[in-house]
Amino acid sequence: MEQKYDAATNVVDDTSLLDELGLKPDTLIQEIGLDDDVDDDLRDVLEEHLDEPLIDEDEQEVVDVALLWFRDGDDDLTDALMDALTTLDEGGVVWLMTPRSGRDGYVPPVEIQDAAPNAGMHVTSSAGVSANWAATRLVQRKA
Template sequence: MALSTGQIVQEFGYDDDVDLDLRDAIEDAIGEELEDEDCQEIVDAVIMWWREEDGDLTDALVDTLTTLTAGGPIWLLLPKAGRDGHVTPGEVQEAAGTAGLRVMSTVSLAADWTGTRLASRQ
């Protein structure tokens, strides 16, 4: 995920199905706890757990941009194919484009979760 010590990372979409080992690994990498959705300070990166039933992905992506520093990455964490709540790559591409973002890469981050790195079109 390329996160490093001292970065402030805001988390959206936390629920009881998130991968706690992945969360712990992110917190270990940055040396701090993740900031919650109510954080109002400028953050270096965002992680967003997202499931199909969570609502409008475009709106949610736009909401993450309010506190994200210019050029900071958004890691969209999605259930893998075949898992409850899976979101298709086409839906991600469309929502990201509408929100002014582009898909940079997608990687497997945990047993049930993939991570798609999004960046602004700047």
Template sequence: MVAAGGSGPNYAQRLGIGSDQIVQELGWDEDCDDDISADVEEACGGDLLDEGADEVVDVVLLWWRDGDGDLVDRLMDAIAPLGEDGVIWVLTPKTGKPGHVQPAEIA
């Protein structure tokens, strides 16, 4: 999918993130795709909340890599700040990149 004018992918639209939604980003590190974070910030109209935030959120972006530990435990932590209709997106490195996780391991 390409945004109008050929400006590149619209990650926030693909993830169903829109204006005025509160988004928390967990597991961010230097190997994460900053284009995704920047696009989501632009779409929701504010900064992404970090690990220490204690607000109710609409969306959690959970960056996950092979070797990060127990995904179930991390998902349980990610559920805590979610609003009633909140969603969690688990994002992993692309195939062939260090830390890539097979989709079957998440499903």
């Protein structure tokens, strides 16, 4: 898939990134799993182009998107996905951010495919959004 960042400068292409993630200026995004290893350039682009700041994981506001940063060695992925659903609006999306292959904390795609149905979700697509992080789009299964 075409990557949305310039590996030489590690700069994210703003317009294509927002299109790729299906985000509009009024999208409310809750960020979960924030740590010092996340992609700050990606976070900066999101905050700059959205009318609302990223919402802290401790807030209970209903959101359109959950941006879940997850690494191998974090708690259970199924549990993390289920937690991401607690404030997600009906029809909302979880963007699961995992370290790319070869990076510390890499999560194999098979683990995501296994965890998603256990959390009542399914994988729909992926996006190239960062030099170090892969994005996987998950949605709730229809009842």
